[in-house]
Amino acid sequence: xxxxxxxxxxxxxxxxxxxxxxxxxxxxxxxxxxxxxxxxxxxxxxxxxxxxxxxxxxxxxxxxxxxxxxxxxxxxxxxxxxxxxxxxxxxxxxxxxxxxxxxxxxxxxxxxxxxxxxxxxxxxxxxxxxxxxxxxxxxxxxxxxxxxxxxxxxxxxxxxxxxxxxxxxxxxxxxxxxxxxxxxxxxxxxxxxxxxxxxxxxxxxxxxxxxxxxxxxxxxxxxxxxxxxxxxxxxxxxxxxxxxxxxxxxxxxxxxxxxxxxxxxxxxxxxxxxxxxxxxxxxxxxxxxxxxxxxxxxxxxxxxxxxxxxxxxxxxxxxxxxxxxxxxxxxxxxxxxxxxxxxxxxxxxxxxxxxxxxxxxxxxxxxxxxxxxxxxxxxxxxxxxxxxxxxxxxxxxxxxxxxxxxxxxxxxxxxxxxxxxxxxxxxxxxxxxxxxxxxxxxxxxxxxxxxxxxxxxxxxxxxxxxxxxxxxx
Amino acid sequence: xxxxxxxxxxxxxxxxxxxxxxxxxxxxxxxxxxxxxxxxxxxxxxxxxxxxxxxxxxxxxxxxxxxxxxxxxxxxxxxxxxxxxxxxxxxxxxxxxxxxxxxxxxxxxxxxxxxxxxxxxxxxxxxxxxxxxxxxxxxxxxxxxxxxxxxxxxxxxxxxxxxxxxxxxxxxxxxxxxxxxxxxxxxxxxxxxxxxxxxxxxxxxxxxxxxxxxxxxxxxxxxxxxxxxxxxxxxxxxxxxxxxxxxxxxxxxxxxxxxxxxxxxxxxxxxxxxxxxxxxxxxxxxxxxxxxxxxxxxxxxxxxxxxxxxxxxxxxxxxxxxxxxxxxxxxxxxxxxxxxxxxxxxxxxxxxxxxxxxxxxxxxxxxxxxxxxxxxxxxxxxxxxxxxxxxxxxxxxxxxxxxxxxxxxxxxxxxxxxxxxxxxxxxxxxxxxxxxxxxxxxxxxxxxxxxxxxxxxxxxxxxxxxxxxxxxxxxxxxxxxxxxxxxxxxxxxxxxxxxxxxxxxxxxxx
Numbered sequence: 016x017x018x019x020x021x022x023x024x025x026x027x028x029x030x031x032x033x034x035x036x037x038x039x040x041x042x043x044x045x046x047x048x049x050x051x052x053x054x055x056x057x058x059x060x061x062x063x064x065x066x067x068x069x070x071x072x073x074x075x076x077x078x079x080x081x082x083x084x085x086x087x088x089x090x091x092x093x094x095x096x097x098x099x100x101x102x103x104x105x106x107x108x109x110x111x112x113x114x115x116x117x118x119x120x121x122x123x124x125x126x127x128x129x130x131x132x133x134x135x136x137x138x139x140x141x142x143x144x145x146x147x148x149x150x151x152x153x154x155x156x157x158x159x160x161x162x163x164x165x166x167x168x169x170x171x172x173x174x175x176x177x178x179x180x181x182x183x184x185x186x187x188x189x190x191x192x193x194x195x196x197x198x199x200x201x202x203x204x205x206x207x208x209x210x211x212x213x214x215x216x217x218x219x220x221x222x223x224x225x226x227x228x229x230x231x232x233x234x235x236x237x238x239x240x241x242x243x244x245x246x247x248x249x250x251x252x253x254x255x256x257x258x259x260x261x262x263x264x265x266x267x268x269x270x271x272x273x274x275x276x277x278x279x280x281x282x283x284x285x286x287x288x289x290x291x292x293x294x295x296x297x298x299x300x301x302x303x304x305x306x307x308x309x310x311x312x313x314x315x316x317x318x319x320x321x322x323x324x325x326x327x328x329x330x331x332x333x334x335x336x337x338x339x340x341x342x343x344x345x346x347x348x349x350x351x352x353x354x355x356x357x358x359x360x361x362x363x364x365x366x367x368x369x370x371x372x373x374x375x376x377x378x379x380x381x382x383x384x385x386x387x388x389x390x391x392x393x394x395x396x397x398x399x400x401x402x403x404x405x406x407x408x409x410x411x412x413x414x415x416x417x418x419x420x421x422x423x424x425x426x427x428x429x430x431x432x433x434x435x436x437x438x439x440x441x442x443x444x445x446x447x448x449x450x451x452x453x454x455x456x457x458x459x460x461x462x463x464x465x466x467x468x469x470x471x472x473x474x475x476x477x478x479x480x481x482x483x484x485x486x487x488x
Numbered sequence: 489x490x491x492x493x494x495x496x497x498x499x500x501x502x503x504x505x506x507x508x509x510x511x512x513x514x515x516x517x518x519x520x521x522x523x524x525x526x527x528x529x530x531x532x533x534x535x536x537x538x539x540x541x542x543x544x545x546x547x548x549x550x551x552x553x554x555x556x557x558x559x560x561x562x563x564x565x566x567x568x569x570x571x572x573x574x575x576x577x578x579x580x581x582x583x584x585x586x587x588x589x590x591x592x593x594x595x596x597x598x599x600x601x602x603x604x605x606x607x608x609x610x611x612x613x614x615x616x617x618x619x620x621x622x623x624x625x626x627x628x629x630x631x632x633x634x635x636x637x638x639x640x641x642x643x644x645x646x647x648x649x650x651x652x653x654x655x656x657x658x659x660x661x662x663x664x665x666x667x668x669x670x671x672x673x674x675x676x677x678x679x680x681x682x683x684x685x686x687x688x689x690x691x692x693x694x695x696x697x698x699x700x701x702x703x704x705x706x707x708x709x710x711x712x713x714x715x716x717x718x719x720x721x722x723x724x725x726x727x728x729x730x731x732x733x734x735x736x737x738x739x740x741x742x743x744x745x746x747x748x749x750x751x752x753x754x755x756x757x758x759x760x761x762x763x764x765x766x767x768x769x770x771x772x773x774x775x776x777x778x779x780x781x782x783x784x785x786x787x788x789x790x791x792x793x794x795x796x797x798x799x800x801x802x803x804x805x806x807x808x809x810x811x812x813x814x815x816x817x818x819x820x821x822x823x824x825x826x827x828x829x830x831x832x833x834x835x836x837x838x839x840x841x842x843x844x845x846x847x848x849x850x851x852x853x854x855x856x857x858x859x860x861x862x863x864x865x866x867x868x869x870x871x872x873x874x875x876x877x878x879x880x881x882x883x884x885x886x887x888x889x890x891x892x893x894x895x896x897x898x899x900x901x902x903x904x905x906x907x908x909x910x911x912x913x914x915x916x917x918x919x920x921x922x923x924x925x926x927x928x929x930x931x932x933x934x935x936x937x938x939x940x941x942x943x944x945x946x947x948x949x950x951x952x953x954x955x956x957x958x959x960x961x962x963x964x965x966x967x968x969x970x971x972x973x974x975x976x977x978x979x980x981x982x983x984x985x986x987x988x989x990x991x992x993x994x995x996x997x998x
Binding site for chain 2: 384393399403404406407410411426429433436437
C-alpha cells in the first residue's frame with residue numbers, strides 16, 4: 016500500500032528545496048532565503064504531529080513511517096532548525112554565495128529522513144546518497160582555506176568508498192536472504208544458526224559502511240580533520256543529523272538480534288564499541304582545537320551508544336534514543352557557541368581562543384561549560400542522565416566488560432573536557448585583547464534552547480523519556 | 489515539606505545571588521547569609537521541637553520525611569529524611585558555612601562565587617538528607633562541580649593540576665559508586681521482583697557473597713576518597729590551598745565520606761563490612777600516623793590543617809569499623825569537633841594571609857605581642873586539635889579509642905600513638921607562629937569584632953562539646969541504636985536467601 020499522506024514531512028522538505036532553488040535563481044537575499052528555509056522546516060516539524068495520528072504508514076515496501084521514524088524525524092528536524100538558525104549567524108558576514116547552502120541543507124535533511132524511515136536496503140542507499148552528496152558541497156564551503164579543501168576531499172573520497180562497500184555488502188545479503196527488504200535480513204539473522212560465509216561478509220561490509228558514517232573506530236580517521244575543516248554549522252549537521260540517520264537504520268537492523276544466533280555480530284559490535292571509546296578519548300587528550308576535541312569525543316560517545324544497541328531489546332532502543340537526543344542537543348549547543356565566536360568566516364576554535372571567555376561574555380561561557388559538563392556526564396546536566404540510563408541498561412544485560420570500559424573512559428574523558436572548561440574560566444593572559452562578544456537574536460535563541468534543554472533533561476528527563484517510550488512501541 | 493524547604497531556600501538563594509550580581513556586587517553576600525541563616529533558624533526550631541522522638545511503626549525513628557516521584561520511568565524518587573545524625577550534620581554544615589562566609593574576604597564576581605558556594609552547601613545538605621540512592625549520588629556529584637569552578641576561578645595561577653586532581657579523584661570514585669548503586673538496584677530487583685532505589689527497601693536485603701562484597705567496595709572507595717583515607721588522599725592538599733575559604737570549611741571539612749559509611753556502606757552491607765572491618769581499621773591507623781607525620785613536616789599553615797584533619801579522620805575510620813555504640817557516638821563528636829577546630833585554624837590562616845601576606849609558619853613568629861587576640865584564639869584551637877581534655881576533640885577521640893579497644897586492642901594502641909604526634913604538630917604551630925622569636929616586624933591589625941564573634945562562637949562550641957555533649961549524644965543515640973540493632977539482627981538470623989548463594993552469583997559472562 017502506498018500512503019502519500021504518511022510521507023508528508025518528506026514531501027514538505029522536498030518541495031521546500033525546490034522552492035528554494037527557484038527563489039534563489041531570481042532573488043538572492045540571504046535573510047529571505049534563510050527565513051524561507053526555516054519556514055519549510057517548521058512546517059515539516061508540525062506536520063509530524065498531524066501524521067502521527069495515522070501511523071503506521073507504508074510507502075510501498077521501501078519506507079515505513081512508524082513511531083520510531085516519527086520520533087527521529089522530530090529529533091532531526093529540531094536539530095536542523097537550530098542549525099539553520101546558527102547558520103544564518105555564521106554566514107551573515109561571509110562574502111561567498113551563501114544561499115545555495117540552504118538548498119543543500121534541505122536535501123541532506125531529506126536524505127536523513129529517508130534513511131530513518133527506510134525498511135529496505137535500496138531506500139537506505141538512496142537516503143544515504145541524498146544525504147552525502149550535498150554534504151560534500153557543504154563541507155567544501157570554506158574552500159579558501161587549506162583545511163576546508165582537505166576536509167572536503169577526505170570526506171568525499173572516503174564516503175564514496177564506503178558507499179561502494181555498502182552496495183557490495185547489500186548485494187551479498189540479497190544473495191543470501193533473497194530480498195533487499197530488511198525484514199528478511201532480520202529473520203535470517205534470528206533463525207540461522209551458522210551464517211554462511213557470504214552472509215558474514217555482507218554483514219561485515221554493512222557494518223564497515225555504517226562504522227564510517229558513525230565515525231566508529233577503526234573507521235574514524237577522517238573525523239578530526241573533517242570536523243576542523245568544515246564550517247561550524249556544517250560540522251554540527253555532520254555530527255548530529257547524518258549520524259542520527261545512520262544510527263536509526265543501525266537500530267532497525269540490529270536491535271532485534273539475540274545472542275544465540277548472532278553472537279558473532281554482538282562480538283564485533285562490542286569490539287567496535289570498546290575500540291571507539293578508547294580511541295576517541297585517547298585521541299582527544301592531545302588536541303588543542305575545540306572542534307577536534309568534539310570530533311574525538313563524538314567517536315567515544317558513539318562507542319558508548321553502541322553499548323545500548325548491543326544490549327538490545329526495547330529498553331536498549333529507548334536508552335539509545337535518549338542518549339542520542341541528549342547528544343544532539345549538547346553538540347548543537349557547543350557548535351552554536353563556536354559559531355557565534357567565529358567572525359567573518361574565520362573560526363576561533365582553538366582552546367586559547369576560548370580563554371577568559373567568562374570575562375568576555377558570561378552567558379556564552381556558562382553555556383559552553385554546561386555543554387562540556389554534559390558531554391563529560393556531570394550531574395545536573397542531561398549527559399549524566401543519559402549516561403546513567405546507558406550504564407543501567409548495560410548492567411542489566413550483564414555486559415560487564417563494556418561497563419568497566421565505560422567507567423574508565425568516562426574518567427579519561429574528564430581530562431580533556433575539563434581542560435576546555437578550565438580555559439574558559441581563567442582570566443586571559445596580559446597581551447590578549449579582551450573584547451566583548453555580542454550575540455545575535457538568532458544565536459541567542461539557539462543557545463537558549465540548547466541550554467534549557469540540557470539542564471531540564473538533567474533534572475527532569477521524565478517528559479522526554481515518556482515521549483520516547485510512547486513512540487517506540 | 490520542611491526538608492524540601494531547606495533545600496529550595498538554598499537553591500533559590502544561589503539563583504537570586506547570581507541574578508542580583510548583575511546590579512550589585514555586595515548584595516549576593518547578604519542574600520547568601522540570609523538564606524543560610526533562614527535555614528539555620530528552621531533547623532534550630534526543628535532541633536528543639538523534636539526532643540520527643542517520634543516512633544512510627546515501632547521501627548522507624550525518622551523525625552521528618554518527604555517523598556516525591558522524580559523520574560518514574562527509571563524508578564527514581566526524591567526521598568528526604570532526617571534523623572538525629574542527619575540533623576546534626578546539616579546544622580554543622582550550615583553553621584560552619586555561615587561563620588566562614590562572615591569572615592571571608594571580598595572577591596570580584598561575587599554573584600558567581602556565592603552561587604557556587606550555595607550550590608555546594610545545598611549539595612552537602614542534600615547528601616545528609618537523601619535516602620534514595622540515586623538522589624544521594626546526584627547530590628554527591630553535585631557537590632563537586634561548584635567546588636571545581638570555585639577552585640578554577642578564585643584560586644591561584646596555574647592551579648589546573650590541583651583542581652583537576654580534586655575532580656578526577658572524586659569523580660572517578662563517584663563512578664565506582666554509581667556502578668555499585670546500579671548493580672545493587674538490579675540485584676535487588678532480580679531477587680525480590682521489584683526494582684527500587686529506596687534506601688529503606690534495600691536495607692532489608694542482605695546476601696553475602698563475593699558480588700555484594702564487590703559492591704560494598706565500590707561504595708567504600710568513593711567514601712574513602714572523600715574521607716580521605718591514605719592511599720586516596722592526594723587531592724586534599726591542593727584543594728586546601730586553592731579553594732576559597734568558605735568552600736574549604738564546608739565542602740571539604742565536613743566529611744560526607746564518614747556520613748556515607750555510617751549511613752550507607754555499613755547498614756546496606758552488614759556482613760561484608762564486618763569482614764572488611766580489620767582492613768579498614770588498619771587503614772585508619774595508617775591514616776592517623778601518616779597524616780600526623782605529614783602535618784608535622786609542613787610549613788604552610790593550611791597544609792598543616794589539611795593533614796591534621798586527615799589524621800583526625802583516621803580516628804573516625806577506626807571508630808566506624810569498630811562497630812559499637814560508644815565508638816559511633818565518638819565518631820559523631822569527632823566529626824563536629826575536628827571540623828570546628830580545623831576550620832578555625834584555616835580561618836586563622838586566611839586572616840594571617842590577609843594581614844601579613846603569608847601563612848608560612850617559618851616566616852611568622854612572635855605574633856603574640858602584636859595580635860594577642862588572634863594568637864590567643866589560634867593557640868586555643870591548636871591545643872584543641874591536639875586533644876586537651878575539656879575540649880571536644882579529646883572527648884571524641886577518647887570515646888573512639890575506648891570503643892575500639894574492645895574491638896581490636898592492638899590497633900588501638902597504635903592509634904593512640906597518633907595522639908602523641910598530634911601534640912607534636914599542634915605545638916609546633918604555636919611555637920612557630922605565636923610565640924618564639926620574631927621573624928620580622930609586621931605591623932598588623934588584630935581581629936576585628938566580626939572575626940572575634942565568629943571565632944568566639946566556635947570556641948564556645950568546642951568547649952561545650954568537650955564538657956557537655958549530652959544534647960548531641962541524645963539526638964544521635966536513637967539513630968545509632970537503630971543501625972546497631974539492625975546490624976545485630978542481620979548477624980543473628982541467617983538470612984534465608986543465603987541458601988541460594990550458588991544462584992546468586994551475578995552472571996559475569998560477557
